Amino acid sequence: MASYTVTHEKAECLYEIYERKPELKHQTHYCPGCGHGIALKLLARAIDEAGIRDRTIMVSPVGCSVFLYYYFDVGNVQVSHGRAPAVGTGLSRSLPESIVISYQGDGDLAAIGTAEILHAANRGESMMVVFVNNGIYGMTGGQMAPTTPLGKKSTTTPFGRNEWTDGPPVRMSEILNALDAPVFIERVGLGDNKQIMQAGKAFRRALDIQVKRQGFSFLEVLSPCPTIWKLDPVDAQRFIREDMAKTFPIGNLRDRTKDALSRPAPKPAPPIAELPRILELTDDTPEEPVATPSKPLDLRLRIAGFGGQGVLMLGEVLAEAGLEAGYNVSWLPSYGPEMRSGTSNCHVRICSDPVDSPLVSNPSVLIAMNEPSLRKFLPSVEPGGMVIYNGETEPPEDCRRPDVRFITAHFTALADSLGSSKATNIVMLGALLEAEDLIEEKYVASALRGKVKSQRWLNIDFAAIERGREIACPV
Amino acid sequence: MKAQLTKGNEAIVKAAVLAGARAYYGYPITPASEIAEAAALYFPQAGGVFLQAESEVGAVNMLYGAASAGVRCMSASSGPGISLMQEGLSYLAGAELPCVVADIMRGGPGLGNINPEQGDYNQLVKGGGHGNYKTLVLAPSSAQEMADLTAWAFDLADEFRNPVAVLADGYVGQMMEPVRFADPIPVAPPPDWAVTGTAESRKNLITSLFLLADEAERHVRHLESKYKEAERKYTRAECWRTDDAEIVLVGYGIVGRILKAAVELGRSRGMALGLLRPITLYPFPTVQVREVGKRVKAVVVVELSTGQLVDDVRLALNGSVPIELYSRVGGNVPSAEEVLGFIQRTFMQSREEALIHG
Ligand SMILES: Cc1ncc(C[n+]2csc(CCOP(=O)(O)OP(=O)(O)O)c2C)c(N)n1
Ligand code: SF4
Numbered sequence: 001m002a003s004y005t006v007t008h009e010k011a012e013c014l015y016e017i018y019e020r021k022p023e024l025k026h027q028t029h030y031c032p033g034c035g036h037g038i039a040l041k042l043l044a045r046a047i048d049e050a051g052i053r054d055r056t057i058m059v060s061p062v063g064c065s066v067f068l069y070y071y072f073d074v075g076n077v078q079v080s081h082g083r084a085p086a087v088g089t090g091l092s093r094s095l096p097e098s099i100v101i102s103y104q105g106d107g108d109l110a111a112i113g114t115a116e117i118l119h120a121a122n123r124g125e126s127m128m129v130v131f132v133n134n135g136i137y138g139m140t141g142g143q144m145a146p147t148t149p150l151g152k153k154s155t156t157t158p159f160g161r162n163e164w165t166d167g168p169p170v171r172m173s174e175i176l177n178a179l180d181a182p183v184f185i186e187r188v189g190l191g192d193n194k195q196i197m198q199a200g201k202a203f204r205r206a207l208d209i210q211v212k213r214q215g216f217s218f219l220e221v222l223s224p225c226p227t228i229w230k231l232d233p234v235d236a237q238r239f240i241r242e243d244m245a246k247t248f249p250i251g252n253l254r255d256r257t258k259d260a261l262s263r264p265a266p267k268p269a270p271p272i273a274e275l276p277r278i279l280e281l282t283d284d285t286p287e288e289p290v291a292t293p294s295k296p297l298d299l300r301l302r303i304a305g306f307g308g309q310g311v312l313m314l315g316e317v318l319a320e321a322g323l324e325a326g327y328n329v330s331w332l333p334s335y336g337p338e339m340r341s342g343t344s345n346c347h348v349r350i351c352s353d354p355v356d357s358p359l360v361s362n363p364s365v366l367i368a369m370n371e372p373s374l375r376k377f378l379p380s381v382e383p384g385g386m387v388i389y390n391g392e393t394e395p396p397e398d399c400r401r402p403d404v405r406f407i408t409a410h411f412t413a414l415a416d417s418l419g420s421s422k423a424t425n426i427v428m429l430g431a432l433l434e435a436e437d438l439i440e441e442k443y444v445a446s447a448l449r450g451k452v453k454s455q456r457w458l459n460i461d462f463a464a465i466e467r468g469r470e471i472a473c474p475v
Numbered sequence: 476m477k478a479q480l481t482k483g484n485e486a487i488v489k490a491a492v493l494a495g496a497r498a499y500y501g502y503p504i505t506p507a508s509e510i511a512e513a514a515a516l517y518f519p520q521a522g523g524v525f526l527q528a529e530s531e532v533g534a535v536n537m538l539y540g541a542a543s544a545g546v547r548c549m550s551a552s553s554g555p556g557i558s559l560m561q562e563g564l565s566y567l568a569g570a571e572l573p574c575v576v577a578d579i580m581r582g583g584p585g586l587g588n589i590n591p592e593q594g595d596y597n598q599l600v601k602g603g604g605h606g607n608y609k610t611l612v613l614a615p616s617s618a619q620e621m622a623d624l625t626a627w628a629f630d631l632a633d634e635f636r637n638p639v640a641v642l643a644d645g646y647v648g649q650m651m652e653p654v655r656f657a658d659p660i661p662v663a664p665p666p667d668w669a670v671t672g673t674a675e676s677r678k679n680l681i682t683s684l685f686l687l688a689d690e691a692e693r694h695v696r697h698l699e700s701k702y703k704e705a706e707r708k709y710t711r712a713e714c715w716r717t718d719d720a721e722i723v724l725v726g727y728g729i730v731g732r733i734l735k736a737a738v739e740l741g742r743s744r745g746m747a748l749g750l751l752r753p754i755t756l757y758p759f760p761t762v763q764v765r766e767v768g769k770r771v772k773a774v775v776v777v778e779l780s781t782g783q784l785v786d787d788v789r790l791a792l793n794g795s796v797p798i799e800l801y802s803r804v805g806g807n808v809p810s811a812e813e814v815l816g817f818i819q820r821t822f823m824q825s826r827e828e829a830l831i832h833g
Contacts, residue, residue: 053677054672054673054674054677055672055673056672057670057672059540066684069680069682073677073678074677075670075671075672075673075676075677075679076670076679076680076681076682077539077540077543077670077680077681077682078570078680078681078682078683078684079536079539079566080536080539080562080563080566083532083533083536083539083563086528086529086532086533086534086536086537086539086540087536087537087539087540087543088540089526089533089537089540090498090500090536090537090538090539090540090541090542090543090544090548091540091541091543091544091670091672092540093498093524093526093537093540093541094497094498094524094540094541094544094546094548095544095671095672097672098671098672098673099672100672115529115530115532115533116529116532116533116536118529119528119529119533123526266522267522268522269497269521269522269523269662270520270521270522272659272660272661273659275492275493275521275659276476276656276659278492278517278520278521279489279492279493279517279521279656281476281479281489281656282476290477316480316651319480319651320480323478323480323653328653329480329652329653330650330651330652331480331650331651331652332646332649332650332651333649333650335505335506335589335645335649355652355732356732356735356736356739357732357733357735357736357811358646358650358652358729358732359646359729359732359733359736359808359810361810361811361812362810362812
C-alpha cells in the first residue's frame, strides 16, 4: 500500500536502531497493521518538519504505546496510567521553551485519566495531546474501553457493549470542545491513505501551535487494532472508516490558531537577594538588638470567646510582644470545626525558658471573653491563677473559684464607649498588663503597630489599653 | 535574619522558597491549606510555579513532571489527599525523582475529622504505595523545625533522588512560634539526568518501567541500597534528659513537645523521666532508641494513633525493654499531666521504690 511506503521513511527524530529487543532492531513492538505504528511515524515527521527535536519532551503513557521512548530520539518521560497531562503540566510550566507532547490511549485518557485531561485542557496547558482511540484496551488484552462502540464484544463485554449497563461510548473531542481554552481539536482516522494524509496535516497543525506557544492542542486518532479486533489489517482499516467513524465523526472541531495569542514569556526570576523581602522576612523597623528579658516569666495563657471577638489576634499580639521583649513564645489556635461553631480559643506561652509544650492545659491566666468560655475553661485554671472575664455582671454562682483571682468587667461596653466593641480584646489586654507585671508596654505597643495598620484603630487600641489598666488598677 | 513569629504551615513555604524550590502543586485540605495559600502568594513572586491542581492525583503527577525537569518542587496535603498521592509517590520513587511533600495530619480513617492526629505514620513511613520503595520521612515538632526540616528535605530528596515527606500534625501546622530562616540559596542548574527539552538532555529518560526480571531486580536493589545508605547516614532523634532516666518517653511531632513538659513535670515530682523524640521517622532512629534502651527500665511510647510508632520502637528494642503504649486519637491530645497519670498508673503502684528518687 502506497501510504505505508510514505510512513515507513525514517524520521530524524526516531532512533536508527530500536534497542528494545536486540533481535528486532528496526521494528517497533506494535503488531502488524497497528495504528500506533502509523501515528508514531506521522508524529515523528511533524517533529522533524518543525525542527524541534532537541526541544521536544515526549510523555509516554501506560498502554500499547508505553515504549515510545525506544523510538523517539527526544527527551522522554514515562508516566503512570492516565496521568500524562498532569505530568506534562509539571514539565511545561517549568520549561516554557520545551515542546511537550503527551501520547495516550483511550483507556489511559478517556477512562482512568479523564480528570487530568479535562483540567489540563481547561487550563490551556502548553502541550499537544495525541489521543489514540482504538476502541479497546490493547495492552491488557482486549477489555472494553470507554470508546468501544455499542454492541462490540470485548473480553469484559462478552455479549457486546450494552448501552444500559456500560453506557454509550465517550466522545472526548466533543467533551473537550465544550471548554474555552483549547486552541485546536481535531479527530482524524487511519482508515485509508487519504485519511492518513489528512492526519499527517493535522499532526503538523497541532504541533505548530506548540511551536508558536499558543496553548493546548488535541488530536484524536481513530486507530486500528487488528490483533484485538481479530481482523486482518485491511479489514481493520475498513472498520475505522465504516464503524468507528460513525460513532466518532472525523473532522476538525476547533481551530483557533488564527486568533490565539502566543503566551507571554515568563517574567525573569528576581535576584536571590530579593527573596527575604518577597517572603516578608524583612521588616522596616530599625534592627534593634534582641532585648534581654527584664525578669523570669512563665505565662501560660488561654484566651477564649466567640469568633470575631479577636481572640486569636489578642494572642498574637501578646506572643509578638513577648518575642520582642526577648522571651520564648508560642501561639496555638483552635482551628476548624470549633471555629465554625462560632467559638474560638488559643494557647499562648511566654517564658524565659524554651517553651516545652505549646499546649496550655492548666492556664495561669484565662481571658474569657464570654460566659460559655468561662464555663469551659475555669476548672482548668491553676490554683492561684487569674481570670479576666468579660461579663455584664459577676460570674454566675457555679462559675466561681475562691482560689483564683477574678477581674470581671463589662469590657465590651467599655470598648463601645471608646468607639468600637471590636476593641474589647484590647481593653482586656490592658487589664492583664495592669494586673500582672508581664511585659513592658513598649513591646506591646510595638506589636500592636505591627498588626494594626490604621492610625485610627491604633488610637482606639491605645485608649483601650489605658481603659483596661484603669479597670484592673486596685483603687 | 531575625526570628519572626511564623505559623508552622507558612514556615514550610518560606523555607522551601529559600531552599530553591520553584514549583508548588497542590489541592486544598484542612489543616494544610495555609501551605497552598502561602505558596500561591510566594512561589510566583520568586519566579516559580504555583498551580492548584484538579486533585492530589493531579498534583503528585505534576510533581513528577517538575521533578523530571530538574526543578525543586513540592506539594502539601493531609491524610485523605496523601492517600491519593500514594500512587504517584510510588512512581516518583520508582523513577528516582526528588520532591518534597508535607502531610499535615488530621483524624482518620475516611473523612475522620480535621483535628490533629498521627494516623498517617504507617501510610508514609511504611511506604503506602505499591512496590519496594520507601519515602524518607521527617517529623518536625516546632515552627522552627517546619522550616529547617523542609530545607533539609530538599537536600535529602536530591541526594537520594527520592520523595521526602515532612510529616506534621494539625497543631504543628497551625501554631506560631519564632522562626529564624536560613539565607536564600540560588537555584541549582538542573541535574544531568533531568529532561529539560534541550539538546544536552535529549538522551535522558525518566521511567519506572523495567520489563525484564534481571533489569528490574537490579533497579530495585539499587533503590534498596539507597535506603540502606540513608539508614546509615541520616537517623536523627532528640534525646532529652535520657542520661539518668529510668523511664524514657518516646513520641514525635507535637507529642514530643508535650512529652518534654511531662519529663520536666515528672522530674519536679522526683520521677526519673527522659524523652526520645524521633526526628527522622524513616530512616528510623533505631540506633538512638537502642542506645537509650540499654540504660532504662522501661519505654513509654505516646502517639496520636492506635499503635503505629510503637511498632518501630518494638522492632528497635527487640524485646530488650518493656514497652508501654499510651495512645489518644480523634483529636484528643493528652496533656503532660495525663501522660504522667498513665505512667503513675502503669509503673508506680508496683514499682514505686524503684522508680521514685529520694
Ligand atoms: C492504575 C492502573 N490500572 C490498570 C493498569 C493496567 N493497564 C495497563 S494499560 C491499560 C489500558 C490500555 O488501554 P489504552 O489506554 O486504550 O491503550 P492501548 O493499549 O489500547 O493502546 C490498563 C488498564 C495500570 N497500568 N495501572
Ligand atoms: S494490541 Fe492493538 S493497539 Fe496494541 S500493538 Fe497490537 S494492534 Fe496495536
